[in-house]
Amino acid sequence: MRTKIVAGNWKMNKTLIEATQLTSEVMTLTGAEINGETKIVLCVPFPYLLSTKNQLGNSPLLVGAQNCSEHDSGAYTGEVSAPMLKSMGIPYVILGHSERRQYFGEDGKLLAKKVDKALANAIIPIFCCGEPLDVRENGTHETLVRTQVEASLFHLAADAIRKVVIAYEPVWAIGTGKTASTQQAQDMHAVIRKLLTTKYGEAVAQSIPILYGGSVKPDNAKELFECPDVDGGLVGGASLKARDFIEIVRGIN
Numbered sequence: 155m156r157t158k159i160v161a162g163n164w165k166m167n168k169t170l171i172e173a174t175q176l177t178s179e180v181m182t183l184t185g186a187e188i189n190g191e192t193k194i195v196l197c198v199p200f201p202y203l204l205s206t207k208n209q210l211g212n213s214p215l216l217v218g219a220q221n222c223s224e225h226d227s228g229a230y231t232g233e234v235s236a237p238m239l240k241s242m243g244i245p246y247v248i249l250g251h252s253e254r255r256q257y258f259g260e261d262g263k264l265l266a267k268k269v270d271k272a273l274a275n276a277i278i279p280i281f282c283c284g285e286p287l288d289v290r291e292n293g294t295h296e297t298l299v300r301t302q303v304e305a306s307l308f309h310l311a312a313d314a315i316r317k318v319v320i321a322y323e324p325v326w327a328i329g330t331g332k333t334a335s336t337q338q339a340q341d342m343h344a345v346i347r348k349l350l351t352t353k354y355g356e357a358v359a360q361s362i363p364i365l366y367g368g369s370v371k372p373d374n375a376k377e378l379f380e381c382p383d384v385d386g387g388l389v390g391g392a393s394l395k396a397r398d399f400i401e402i403v404r405g406i407n
C-alpha cells in the first residue's frame with residue numbers, strides 16, 4: 155500500500171500570528187476520524203518552520219518546507235540549505251513547484267541537484283511536475299511531464315527514488331479554480347507510473363506516491379483521490395482555510 159499524503163502549500167502567505175492561528179485551527183479540526191495512515195503535511199514559509207513544528211508537538215501533523223538550495227552552505231545570501239532543514243527536523247520539502255520554475259528560473263538540472271541535497275539529508279522531496287496551458291492545448295503534455303520527471307529524478311538509484319513523492323500539478327489548474335478532470339488526472343498519473351515502471355520496475359513504481367495538485371477543493375477532493383493512481387493532493391489556496399483543508403483530508407479516507 156502506498157502512503158497517502160495531503161500536503162498544504164501555504165506559499166508566501168500569512169503573518170506569524172496568522173500562521174499560528176491557522177496551525178492551531180487545523181490541529182483542532184484534525185479529529186480521531188482521520189486515518190492515521192494518511193500523512194498530513196503543512197508546508198509553511200521558511201521563517202515559521204520551527205515554530206510550526208514546535209506547535210504541532212506530537213500531533214500527527216507534519217511540517218514541510220517549500221524549497222531548498224542546491225548548495226550545502228556558503229555565500230548564497232537569502233538561501234536555505236537542506237542541512238539547515240535537517241538540523242530543524244523538517245521531514246518534507248516541495249521542490250520544482252511551477253512558481254519556482256516560472257519566476258526563479260529553476261530547470262530540470264538544478265532540480266536534480268536539489269533533489270539530491272534533500273535525499274542526502276533524509277528529507278523527502280515532494281517533486282512537482284506539470285504542463286502549462288499551451289502545452290496541454292498542443293497535445294504535448296505527456297511528453298513534457300515525462301521530460302521533467304526524467305531530467306530531475308532518473309539519475310537516482312531505485313532505493314533513492316523510492317523515497318521521493320511526485321506531485322502532478324498542471325500549471326493551468328494552479329490557483330485558477332480550474333481543476334483537471336478525474337480522467338485527466340488519472341491519465342497523467344498513469345503515464346508517470348508507467349514511466350517509473352519502465353525505468354525502475356513494478357515494485358518501485360507501485361511504491362511511489364503521486365499527488366495531484368491544482369485547485370483541489372473540498373468538493374472535488376474525494377473524486378480525485380478515488381482515482382487509482384492518485385495518492386493524495388498538494389493543496390494551495392484551500393490549505394489557507396483550516397476547515398477546507400481538513401475537509402480535503404477527509405476526502406482521502
Ligand code: PGA
Binds near residue numbers: 330
Ligand atoms: P492551488 O495551488 O491549490 O491554489 O491551485 C496548488 C499548488 O500550487 O501547489
